[in-house]
Amino acid sequence: MSNFEALNEAIIKADINKAVEETKKAMDAGTEVQDILDNGLIAPMDEVGANFASGKMFVPQMLRSAKAMQECMALIQPHFQEQDISFKGKVIIGTVKGDLHDIGKNLVSMMMEGAGLTIIDLGVDIAADVFVEKVKETGADILAMSALLSTTMPGMKETIEALQSAGLRDKVKVMIGGAPVSDSFAGQIGADAYAPDAGTAVIEAKKLLGLS
Ligand code: B12
Numbered sequence: 001m002s003n004f005e006a007l008n009e010a011i012i013k014a015d016i017n018k019a020v021e022e023t024k025k026a027m028d029a030g031t032e033v034q035d036i037l038d039n040g041l042i043a044p045m046d047e048v049g050a051n052f053a054s055g056k057m058f059v060p061q062m063l064r065s066a067k068a069m070q071e072c073m074a075l076i077q078p079h080f081q082e083q084d085i086s087f088k089g090k091v092i093i094g095t096v097k098g099d100l101h102d103i104g105k106n107l108v109s110m111m112m113e114g115a116g117l118t119i120i121d122l123g124v125d126i127a128a129d130v131f132v133e134k135v136k137e138t139g140a141d142i143l144a145m146s147a148l149l150s151t152t153m154p155g156m157k158e159t160i161e162a163l164q165s166a167g168l169r170d171k172v173k174v175m176i177g178g179a180p181v182s183d184s185f186a187g188q189i190g191a192d193a194y195a196p197d198a199g200t201a202v203i204e205a206k207k208l209l210g211l212s
Helices: 005-012 017-027 032-051 059-080 105-112 128-138 155-163 183-189 199-208
Strands: 090-096 118-126 142-146 173-177
Touching: 005 017, 005 032, 005 059, 017 032, 017 059, 059 105, 090 105, 090 128, 090 155, 105 118, 105 142, 105 199, 118 128, 118 199, 128 142, 128 155, 142 155, 142 199, 155 173, 155 183, 173 183, 173 199
Parallel strands: 090 118, 090 142, 142 173
Antiparallel strands: none
């Protein structure tokens, strides 16, 4: 693992220029993009979350840190393209109703796209009926839902129930993720898969599509 101290600090302090400069430096030095992502960009967000939880940081600061992270993610995104794209599948992705967190969802989209899947990103604050309508309209293979708030997690269950009512549940695989979500929650609400991070999300998507 490389030393990401300066990059971590730039994300925590929301110094976008410095964060971008450090990301470029790491890329120029030939550091693995996965390493930059996991240890340079995602790791400091945990500290941002902890600072927020303990009252050391407020929403506008948290948002600026998130922006800094997103700018850096945009730089490394093109390098996630897999060389051996050997399968195709269509994935609808979105953050559930009432929830505006999209960094993790965007990361999952990015990785899945890099793995050769077609992504239909509905954005944030997506109601169950909108997910269902889009599944019907596009014939997607997978519906992927993200939730970062414990209060919005029930939106995942509602969506699965709405798929059932619309007679679409057996036509689409459902995968879920987000910090408060777990494998056991996935089991409870009848989702087909859960993944704790974007890399595992790609592995699980491939499994759901019968490709690995
Ligand atoms: C950035 C941030 C924000 C930003 C969001 C900006 C944006 N564009 O997304 C802003 C400032 C807007 C924000 C607002 C709020 N936030 Co906030 N936020 C965060 C923070 C610091 C980081 C989240 C993040 O982006 N992490 C980095 C990404 C890469 O990780 P991730 O989202 O977990 O995603 C990974 C996995 O979970 C997984 N994954 C994610 N989605 C999916 C989907 C699928 C299908 C799969 C398979 C996998 C998967 O893969 C991803 C990549 O590896 C977290 C703390 C934390 N460390 O999580 C708090 C946190 C989530 N927020 C929190 C809170 C309370 C709020 C607010 C209510 C604050 C307030 N009082 O206003 C509001 C809610 C607004 C709303 N309605 O959504 C709490 C939630 C507590 C809870 N359990 O309910 C947290 C945990 C902070 C805390 N410790 O208290 N927030």
